[in-house]
Amino acid sequence: MNGTFRTPSILPGFGLTLGFSTFFLSAIVLIPLAALVTKTATMGWDDLVRVLTEPRAVASYKLSFGAALLAATLNSVFGFIIAWTLTRYEFPGRKLIDALIDMPFALPTAVSGIALTAVFAENGWIGQYLAPYGIKVAYTWIGIVVALTLIGLPFVVRSVQPALMEVQRDLEDAAETLGAARFTVFRRIILPTVAPAIATGFTMAFARAVGEYGSVIFIAGNLPMKTEITPLLIVIKLEQFDYAGAAALGFAMLVLSFVMLLSINLLQTWGRRRQVVAGR
Amino acid sequence: MSITLDQVTKRYQGSPVVNDVSLEVGEGEFFVLLGPSGSGKSTLLRAIAGLTGVDHGRVALHGNDVTHVSARHRGVGFVFQNYALFRHMTVGENIEFALRVRRMRTEDRRQRRKELLRLVALEGMDDRLPTQLSGGQQQRVAVARALAHKPEVLLLDEPFGALDAKIREELRRTIRQVQRELKITTVLVTHDQEEAFALADRIGVMNLGRLLESGRPDELYDRPATRFVATFLGAANLLLAKQTEQGIRFGATPVNARRIEKLEGGREHEVVAVLRPEEIELAPTRDNLRTNYIATGVVEELVFTGALERIRVRMTSGPSDAHIGSNSHVDGHNTAAILDVTRTQHEQRVFPVVFGQSVAIGVRRIHVLPTPLSSYTVCAAETAAAERLSQHPFLIELAGRMKTRIAKRIDPALATCQGNAQTRISGVAVIAAQVKVAKQVEWLLWNGAAEVMVLPSQAVSPQRVLIHWADDAARRSTLAVAASLLRHVPAEAVYVGILPESRGGEGQRPLGVRTLLDARSEAQAVHGLEMRTELRFGAAAEELQRQLNEQVDQMLILGISDLSQLSREFAPLFAAPAAYSMMIVYRPARESDEQAASA
Numbered sequence: 001m002n003g004t005f006r007t008p009s010i011l012p013g014f015g016l017t018l019g020f021s022t023f024f025l026s027a028i029v030l031i032p033l034a035a036l037v038t039k040t041a042t043m044g045w046d047d048l049v050r051v052l053t054e055p056r057a058v059a060s061y062k063l064s065f066g067a068a069l070l071a072a073t074l075n076s077v078f079g080f081i082i083a084w085t086l087t088r089y090e091f092p093g094r095k096l097i098d099a100l101i102d103m104p105f106a107l108p109t110a111v112s113g114i115a116l117t118a119v120f121a122e123n124g125w126i127g128q129y130l131a132p133y134g135i136k137v138a139y140t141w142i143g144i145v146v147a148l149t150l151i152g153l154p155f156v157v158r159s160v161q162p163a164l165m166e167v168q169r170d171l172e173d174a175a176e177t178l179g180a181a182r183f184t185v186f187r188r189i190i191l192p193t194v195a196p197a198i199a200t201g202f203t204m205a206f207a208r209a210v211g212e213y214g215s216v217i218f219i220a221g222n223l224p225m226k227t228e229i230t231p232l233l234i235v236i237k238l239e240q241f242d243y244a245g246a247a248a249l250g251f252a253m254l255v256l257s258f259v260m261l262l263s264i265n266l267l268q269t270w271g272r273r274r275q276v277v278a279g280r
Numbered sequence: 281m282s283i284t285l286d287q288v289t290k291r292y293q294g295s296p297v298v299n300d301v302s303l304e305v306g307e308g309e310f311f312v313l314l315g316p317s318g319s320g321k322s323t324l325l326r327a328i329a330g331l332t333g334v335d336h337g338r339v340a341l342h343g344n345d346v347t348h349v350s351a352r353h354r355g356v357g358f359v360f361q362n363y364a365l366f367r368h369m370t371v372g373e374n375i376e377f378a379l380r381v382r383r384m385r386t387e388d389r390r391q392r393r394k395e396l397l398r399l400v401a402l403e404g405m406d407d408r409l410p411t412q413l414s415g416g417q418q419q420r421v422a423v424a425r426a427l428a429h430k431p432e433v434l435l436l437d438e439p440f441g442a443l444d445a446k447i448r449e450e451l452r453r454t455i456r457q458v459q460r461e462l463k464i465t466t467v468l469v470t471h472d473q474e475e476a477f478a479l480a481d482r483i484g485v486m487n488l489g490r491l492l493e494s495g496r497p498d499e500l501y502d503r504p505a506t507r508f509v510a511t512f513l514g515a516a517n518l519l520l521a522k523q524t525e526q527g528i529r530f531g532a533t534p535v536n537a538r539r540i541e542k543l544e545g546g547r548e549h550e551v552v553a554v555l556r557p558e559e560i561e562l563a564p565t566r567d568n569l570r571t572n573y574i575a576t577g578v579v580e581e582l583v584f585t586g587a588l589e590r591i592r593v594r595m596t597s598g599p600s601d602a603h604i605g606s607n608s609h610v611d612g613h614n615t616a617a618i619l620d621v622t623r624t625q626h627e628q629r630v631f632p633v634v635f636g637q638s639v640a641i642g643v644r645r646i647h648v649l650p651t652p653l654s655s656y657t658v659c660a661a662e663t664a665a666a667e668r669l670s671q672h673p674f675l676i677e678l679a680g681r682m683k684t685r686i687a688k689r690i691d692p693a694l695a696t697c698q699g700n701a702q703t704r705i706s707g708v709a710v711i712a713a714q715v716k717v718a719k720q721v722e723w724l725l726w727n728g729a730a731e732v733m734v735l736p737s738q739a740v741s742p743q744r745v746l747i748h749w750a751d752d753a754a755r756r757s758t759l760a761v762a763a764s765l766l767r768h769v770p771a772e773a774v775y776v777g778i779l780p781e782s783r784g785g786e787g788q789r790p791l792g793v794r795t796l797l798d799a800r801s802e803a804q805a806v807h808g809l810e811m812r813t814e815l816r817f818g819a820a821a822e823e824l825q826r827q828l829n830e831q832v833d834q835m836l837i838l839g840i841s842d843l844s845q846l847s848r849e850f851a852p853l854f855a856a857p858a859a860y861s862m863m864i865v866y867r868p869a870r871e872s873d874e875q876a877a878s879a
Contacts, residue, residue: 170364173331174422176351177358178378179429188377192368 033254039247051248060230065256067141067229068209071148075205076198078149079156086157087164101158104151109214116147117219139221144229147215152205159204163197164190199268203261210257281343282307282465283328283433287810288337289772290323295743296770297323299489300337300810305482308463310456312476315486316512321469322437324486328467329435330354341433357426361438363418365410371397371421372406378429396424399458416447423455427462434459436468440475452478473513477501485509488681488770493808505650505808506767507683510554517555517619518683520655521648522706528553528646535572535646549730550654550706552684554647557622561642562593563631571642579637580618589628591621593641651764652730652757655707657687659724661695669712674739674861681768686710697723704728708863710735718854722843725866731761734862742835742861747775747811748824749839749865750849755799756806757867758839763807765837765863773811775799776827778820789815821852828860839865 040048051057086098104112120127120137127137137143167190175185213231220227230253237246283305290298298320305311313321326332328339330351339347346354366374373380375396379389397403400420410418419439426434439455440448456479459466470476476483477497484494487508493500504510507518522529528551529535563569566576577593584590595617619641633639656679660666666688669675679686687707693699694711697719709729711720713736721732745766749758766773777799779792796813803809816823828834836853840846843866846854853862 168362168364170360170362171366173326173351174358174360174364174425175366175377176331177329177354177356178381178425179352179355180377180381181352184381189366 036247036250036254039244040251043244043248047244048248051245052252056224056228057230057233057249057252059225060228060233061252061256063141063144063228064210064230064253065260067144067148068206068212071145071152071209072202072206074145074149075152075156076202079153079201079205080160080194080198082153083157083160083164087161101154103154105154109151109212110218112150113147113215113218116143116150116215120146120219138219139223139227141227143219143221144216144227147219148209148212151212151215152209155204155208156198156201159201160194160197163194167193196268199264203264206264207257207261210253281305282309282341283311283467284338284340284343285324285328286338286340288324288327288334288339290320290327290332291335296489296772298327298334299770299772300812301486301489301491302337302804302810303484303491303494305465305467308465310459310466310468310479310481312480312483313467313469313486314471314473314476314483314512316471319486320489321471321486325435325437325467325469328433329356329358331358355429355431355433357429357431357434359419359422359426359434359436359439361441363410363415363422363442365418365421365425367410369410370406371402371408371410371413374410374421375425375428377425382429392428396428399427399461400424400454414447415443416451419443419451420454423458427458427464432465434464434466436466438469438471440470440472448475455479476513483513485512487512487767490767490770490810491808492767503647504554506764507552507649507651508681508767510647510649511683515557515620515622517557517560519553519555520707521551521553521646523549523551523648528648530574533574535574535643552649552651552654554649555619555643556645556647557590557620559644559646560619560621561627561644562591562621562623562633562639563642564639566640568631569640569642571644573640573642575641577619577639577641579633579635579639582633582635587625589623589625591623591633593619593621593639595619595641596638650760652760653682653684653708653764655684655687656710656733657689657705657707657729658710659689659691659694659705659720660711661690661692663690665712666690669710669735672710672735672737672739674741675710675733675735677741678765678768694720694723701727708733712737713739713857713862715857717857718846718851721854721864722846725843725864730866732864732866734858734864736857736859736861738859739835739861740833741769742771743833744772744774744831745769745835745837746824746827747773747837747839748778748820750820750845751841753841753869754839754865754867755802758837758865759799759803759807759809761839761863761865762811762837763803763809766809766811769835771835773803773809775803775811775813776816776824777813778816778818778823780819781817821850824850825852828858832859835861835863837863837865839867841867841869843868 043051082101086094086101117124117138119125120130120143122128122131122136122138124138130137135142137146171189171193172185175189180188211231213229213235216229217232220229220232222228222232230249234246234249237243237249281304283303285301285303288298288301289296301324313324315321323332327334330339330346330349334347337347338345341354341356366377369377372393375393376389379392384392393406394403397405400423402417402420402424405413405417405421410421413421423439436455440451443451452475455468468479480497482494483497483500485492485500485508492506493504493509500509501513504513510516510518519530521535527534530553561569561571566573575595576597577595579591580594581592582589656675658666658670658675660669670686670688675686689705689709691701693701697716705724705728707729708731709724710733711717711724713734717734721734724732745762747758747762749755762773775796777792777796792815796815800811800813803811816827824836824838828836838850838853840850846864
């Protein structure tokens with residue numbers, strides 16, 4: 001091996017950029033996470049298990065992840081439809097709607113939470129029409145899903161939009177000349193082409209929803225065991241100066257999120273490989 | 281007929297992209313639609329496939345009207361320039377797509393897939409993804425996919441556009457082979473004339489949305505009817521010549537070429553001659569020429585290209601002012617009289633030439649274009665006015681598209697319109713619209729001009745051209761001029777037939793309609809011009825004026841056979857300076873022709 005001579009890369013500055021990336025990631029992501037793990041480690045093993053398996057904690061996991069999954073799913077469907085409308089049709093006000101999509105990004109989450117609560121409360125604009133049917137949105141899990149859907153929507157729209165724009169009209173024309181009906185074209189040509197983008201949007205919306213705090217606490221009502229999300233539980237523990245307990249819950253969320261995101265990614269890769277093999 | 285198009289028009293934002301195209305493609309024929317980009321050829325192909333709707337006209341496949349049938353049910357195969365393969369499917373799945381949506385049984389699908397892959401020489405590639413194939417292979421897959429459902433018509437839209445030269449040739453051969461094997465009616469769109477020659481049974485040349493000419497490749501090459509086809513299909517030198525009773529004359533040089541097609545027509549008139557570079561002979565002196573001498577020249581440029589030698593010769597004598605080819609400047613003074621010549625190795629050995637050498641130029645074969653519009657001559661009484669008019673944007677556009685020149689002629693007699701012109705006027709005379717225009721038109725026509733164009737200063741390229749003739753004697757020539765002009769203007773052609781109201785009114789209608797239909801079929805059959813027809817009642821001049829003032833961007837082509845008709849019947853058109861352009865066509869009936877000659 002002639003390892004004594006480094007092969008110079010065509011692009012200069014590799015060492016510098018790698019160093020910078022590592023430093024930046026460490027300072028902003030890895031070190032705080034490490035602190036979280038160390039803090040958790042101050043608890044004994046038994047204490048840790050006790051904190052994590054408290055019925056109140058378990059209920060909050062279910063709510064947090066369940067609502068986030070549901071919201072991300074809703075977003076995938078409606079976000080796709082919105083992205084489709086915006087890319088495929090030319091209508092007055094299209095630019096305006098396009099700009100509105102990003103609003104949840106910019107709005108302080110607390111503001112959207114308060115606004116949603118006002119609208120969906122039993123005497124609110126929308127809530128008053130739902131109340132007679134016995135549908136309560138504010139202060140129930142439904143409200144949480146609504147809030148999470150709102151903040152996750154831009155992720156799906158913005159990741160699907162460019163993918164849809166890239167679907168060449170020729171592909172649809174080709175399918176049509178080959179005898180495919182409109183729906184077949186959609187199902188067999190368009191959807192598979194933009195599926196990876198939808199998955200990306202879903203993942204981002206999900207990740208954002210799991211971590212969401214600001215908007216949810218206003219609309220959730222925060223009843224223990226019923227409408228209490230894990231981030232809120234962490235804040236409650238902090239207010240009681242139970243730092244180790246808060247760190248433990250945070251650690252649990254970290255692990256759960258990581259596992260879920262990883263499995264979504266693996267699922268995507270598997271799906272792509274399956275498509276390749278499916279031709280046999 | 282496998283494919284029948286009847287007056288198909290497709291507009292985009294008001295202006296026609298495909299303009300009144302009628303076409304028939306026979307069973308098993310390989311038809312190539314050839315044209316520059318933006319000529320509407322792809323739009324026409326998409327209209328055949330049903331991927332684009334038409335605004336007017338009819339599309340029929342195998343005698344069934346499919347104008348309102350969706351692409352899905354037309355049963356055509358379509359191949360796109362960028363392949364348009366489904367990238368998430370394997371080659372096999374791509375090919376089977378059409379069969380799958382038809383719910384064909386799996387074994388039958390496999391069978392068909394195998395056949396098709398053999399046909400395009402891609403056996404064993406079933407499980408590859410399109411992205412794993414080269415461009416040429418991808419296009420083969422696209423062809424196989426388009427053929428899967430056994431379509432009766434195969435349409436290819438610039439299928440070789442994205443490929444390099446070598447692969448292109450190979451794929452061209454494959455497609456020709458497949459087409460012969462399946463005997464499938466095929467329409468291919470391309471801008472490459474070499475490709476068209478290599479593939480086509482018949483070529484249709486499109487420009488500005490119109491189908492200019494169609495025919496066998498050799499016919500189109502040897503006897504084009506339009507300058508566009510002459511110059512688009514291979515190289516061509518275009519020269520202005522005089523057609524006389526004896527034959528053709530370039531400047532003062534009569535050419536006695538045997539192989540000149542005889543044109544009918546009485547008086548001497550200007551024509552456009554096509555000289556193919558390979559039909560030109562060079563020799564040291566006039567006496568050494570074995571063909572008809574036309575001029576002498578100096579070798580200006582010499583390029584060796586392997587099999588052929590390309591030479592450019594500047595003409596020093598003879599018809600040096602006759603040149604109107606693509607090398608010349610349109611402004612009129614500076615017509616660089618350069619001829620493109622190609623010679624074979626053999627010719628090079630017989631008479632080697634060097635740069636700067638003087639040579640005698642002969643020509644083996646001359647083709648005269650049957651177009652009545654040869655060149656434009658701006659006529660004015662004074663220099664400034666002529667200068668101004670020769671810069672008219674519409675005129676420059678028109679001359680540019682027709683690849684002809686704009687000459688200037690200053691004739692003080694035009695101011696008074698008295699007496700005869702110093703020399704006879706040839707080509708189309710162009711004058712500015714003004715109050716005394718009727719007198720000027722009359723004077724110009726009297727002095728030899730066959731057509732006079734009246735241009736208002738603000739006139740633009742028209743959207744609609746109205747055609748009308750005073751009597752039947754003027755019909756033929758008016759149609760010829762209209763057809764020639766409309767090949768170079770992306771406008772709608774409308775023939776306006778006008779019957780006098782007093783004589784029976786409505787009772788005249790059947791006769792009027794028959795005249796219209798006759799005119800339309802004559803335009804189509806003799807001149808290849810597709811036009812609409814309208815029947816009106818009333819006084820011709822008023823009726824025309826009313827229509828012309830209805831909307832802007834219109835133009836009038838008016839045919840007369842007697843000079844007195846202008847002041848007698850059409851005076852209102854000239855009463856005030858018009859806002860629309862006019863082209864007055866004058867072909868004297870026989871007797872008046874002789875009178876003019878004796879006068």
